Amino acid sequence: MNEENEWGLRPLVPSEVNRLRELAAAVRSDLARSGLVIRDPEEPDWETSPGGLETELDEFDDAAGGIWLHWQVHPALR
Template identity: 60%
Template sequence: MPQLGHRLRKLAAAVAAGLARSGLVVFSRKNQQQETAAGGLRVEVDEFDDAAGGIWLHWDVHPSLRKATIEALREQRLDDPVIAATGRIHEQMASTMLCLLGALGYVAEASDDDYRPFAIKVLSAAV
């Protein structure tokens, strides 16, 4: 398992660097407060050797949009346009990340994990 974790972290770092060079703002837990003011790409490394394990990419919208969406859901305003807009943004950014990863030579797929909606799973390194 330690070797799997090392391999995944190394691949995740390469993916993050490639996407950053493509123009996306990439943040980690270490620099989260500084760079997430406007949202951006979050890279998750799940080191478990199971179907949910691997490298996951998530798009985080601006905190003000995230807060408005959460408030609308909490207040059960399910027809609030902010909910639909946030969903469309996540869909478009997932599609964009897939395109960028393909251009960089990575193999990736859209998430089918209910706990990671709109996420992208990186399957293999650039060739």
């Protein structure tokens, strides 16, 4: 059962989260084939990485939910 958390947000069911993860992977793959640098936010040296595109999953059932794309610039520009 998907119950609301203290902020009134209802998490997506696991099957929807998996669908979003698969879609995010396809988006990263397509954008990488287009020549964009795809950054993994889980990599340990993200503060010193050269930058690139990140994907973020919003796993809540609301109007803002879905996949968010973030561009991280080179550390010299941060």
